[in-house]
Amino acid sequence: MYKNIYCTAQHKLSGSYYTTPARCVRICKKFPCELFTRKEIDEYIEQGYVIETFAGFITRRESMYLFKKKDGSLTQAPETFDQQNPGWKELEDVEEVLFVSKVLIPQIKLVPKPAKHQQPEDITEIRPRQAKKK
Secondary structure (H helix, E strand, O other): OOOOEEOHHHHHHHOOOEEOHHHHHHHOOOOOOOOOOHHHHHHHHHHOOEEEEEEEEEEEEEEEEEEEEOOOOEEEOOOOOOOOOOOOOOOOOEEEEEEEEEEEEEEEEEEEOOOOOOOOOOOOOOOOOOOOOO
């Protein structure tokens, strides 16, 4: 986990080809890249160096029909389902036929854990500044 990495992307940033994984996490926009295994990334998450955050959705276009049954369950329509000429035997237990044209896929990105602001504990009272007398 604490190995030096030979990375050409870091060379463009710092001038050195060798970097540490902690620097990759903090600076590199390509993290996680092919230099890290899934096991190493899981170790970073487990130790608290990296956290997973929601980055939005990717939209994928897809056409499919779903059957909403009378008991409330959803099932995908068979490939032979025809919207123009449905078979009534297929639709005996179906309450609604739903058409899905867009699928939203959540995207998670890894970011470094933010540093906590440390405040000195020995300060008991903060006094306002007094104006100087002339």
